[in-house]
Amino acid sequence: MNAKPASWPVRLFAALLWALLLSSCASDRVLRQHLKNPAPISDARFEETIGELTGTRLLGGNRITELVNGEQFFPAMIEAIRHAQSSIHFENFVWRSGDVSDQFIAALSERARSGVKVNFLVDALGSIHFKNDDWERLRESGVHCVKYKPLRLHTLFSVNQRTHRKILIVDGKIGFVGGISIADEWLYETDNPGRWRDSHYRLEGPAVGQLDEIFEAHWSRVAGKCAVSGRGKNPPAETSGACAAACFLSGIGGEENARRIYLLSIAGARQSIRMAQSYFVPDDLARRLLIEARRRGVRVEVITPGNVNLNLVRRASRSRWKKLLDAGVEFYEYQPAKYHLKLLIVDDVWTTAGSVNFDDRSFGINEEANFIALDREFAATQIDTFEADKKLSRAVVPEEFRRRSIWIKSLEKLAGLLRFQL
Numbered sequence: 001m002n003a004k005p006a007s008w009p010v011r012l013f014a015a016l017l018w019a020l021l022l023s024s025c026a027s028d029r030v031l032r033q034h035l036k037n038p039a040p041i042s043d044a045r046f047e048e049t050i051g052e053l054t055g056t057r058l059l060g061g062n063r064i065t066e067l068v069n070g071e072q073f074f075p076a077m078i079e080a081i082r083h084a085q086s087s088i089h090f091e092n093f094v095w096r097s098g099d100v101s102d103q104f105i106a107a108l109s110e111r112a113r114s115g116v117k118v119n120f121l122v123d124a125l126g127s128i129h130f131k132n133d134d135w136e137r138l139r140e141s142g143v144h145c146v147k148y149k150p151l152r153l154h155t156l157f158s159v160n161q162r163t164h165r166k167i168l169i170v171d172g173k174i175g176f177v178g179g180i181s182i183a184d185e186w187l188y189e190t191d192n193p194g195r196w197r198d199s200h201y202r203l204e205g206p207a208v209g210q211l212d213e214i215f216e217a218h219w220s221r222v223a224g225k226c227a228v229s230g231r232g233k234n235p236p237a238e239t240s241g242a243c244a245a246a247c248f249l250s251g252i253g254g255e256e257n258a259r260r261i262y263l264l265s266i267a268g269a270r271q272s273i274r275m276a277q278s279y280f281v282p283d284d285l286a287r288r289l290l291i292e293a294r295r296r297g298v299r300v301e302v303i304t305p306g307n308v309n310l311n312l313v314r315r316a317s318r319s320r321w322k323k324l325l326d327a328g329v330e331f332y333e334y335q336p337a338k339y340h341l342k343l344l345i346v347d348d349v350w351t352t353a354g355s356v357n358f359d360d361r362s363f364g365i366n367e368e369a370n371f372i373a374l375d376r377e378f379a380a381t382q383i384d385t386f387e388a389d390k391k392l393s394r395a396v397v398p399e400e401f402r403r404r405s406i407w408i409k410s411l412e413k414l415a416g417l418l419r420f421q422l
Helices: 008-036 044-054 070-082 099-113 132-141 153-158 207-226 257-267 284-295 312-318 322-327 360-364 376-391 398-402 406-416
Strands: 059-068 087-092 117-123 144-148 167-170 174-178 199-204 243-250 272-277 299-305 330-334 342-346 350-354 368-374 393-395
Touching: 008 044, 008 257, 008 284, 044 257, 059 070, 059 207, 059 368, 059 376, 070 099, 070 167, 070 174, 070 199, 087 099, 087 207, 099 117, 099 132, 117 207, 132 144, 144 207, 167 207, 174 207, 174 350, 174 368, 199 207, 199 350, 207 243, 207 368, 243 257, 257 284, 257 342, 257 350, 257 360, 257 368, 272 376, 284 299, 284 322, 299 312, 299 376, 312 406, 322 398, 342 376, 350 376, 376 393
Parallel strands: 087 117, 117 144, 272 299, 299 330
Antiparallel strands: 059 199, 059 243, 087 167, 167 174, 174 199, 243 368, 272 342, 330 393, 342 350, 350 368
16 A cells, blocks of 8 residues: 655644754854854954854943942842833843842832833743742832743743853943842852852943843844833943943844854964863864864863762763863863863953853754954953863872773763753
8 A cells, every 4th residue: 555645734843943954054054164163262354253153243332340249240130220211121040049039129110110110031941940920029010020931832842052141231231241130049158069150241242232232122022012111122232341242132033143153263373372161062063173273273172160079060071081182172170169160262362251061062053142352451350260170179180080990981971862952
């Protein structure tokens, strides 16, 4: 008997899957073409390539200030909120009720009651420990609250994609971007193994407008009927410094922008690569580019968390290290606390930081936001941060790493099989 032809829904699904595969392959081919003969960071062609592949354009006249740990970034963010005059745009992944949350709720609510447009977007899964009473406090004050992809029947097929962005924009003039979440674990005792070592960044200047556009595009797509009109579009931010910088999105509307920028940055390195990463799980291409960087004499240093234990992501990370260690990549494991930075510095002049982890989830699944900066003076401040963290880290000795037990090697290899979703 002849097999029955597939029903039209099956054929449509197969066609869409094939189209997606072809699109992905075409995108990867374009990236690989640029990686064959990469322009160095110091060459104007590097910036042109970034613009061509991601649509991201560096703008002059910015000031970027690093805020180290909760005692610096939380007060700075709340202070900016309290002085808001027209709009507050806030998007985050993890938001948990507690002391930190109460401070933000109070500041956001006070501004909303004063007539400031406050749009608040938070991931539904990341806010499962955000109490209903706290939601009501925000809503009653006039804050427009939206959860990103709550668990519903129509969101089941996309539940794996989350908003991992951590951005705040006040009046279109001051922006904050980085890796922090709104939770008490980021506030106290950064030498405590149960707390987080992290950095966040305050942006002033034209690049803030790009960060605001990232939020507004996401808000209008997600909020739908909840979107509200405010006092009109904020005027362009004025020049605030001498740093050439830009903010870029990765996710819907900027598919794989993070991966492209990270891989181009590594390929463009000629002297040094410093990477501080909470989640460092390189794919095969990323690992090959790091090894090629070593072969052309680039020093490559990576700081990762020191507390691995049975953590799945950390184990998957270490399953990718052997070839990198053999090539001379230097690994350091941060000891005093949990480590949450997402920082890359190349050739002492090029920097990117934000919410992007060096893994497949950030590169191809989640909604992310980072800034990039081409500025030697700012890069020097980040090198100081990197070196300070390195002093608090334990160097990974290749010989010791190779002598890991069979049990540990097997556990890491097993975890590595899941890296495409980590």
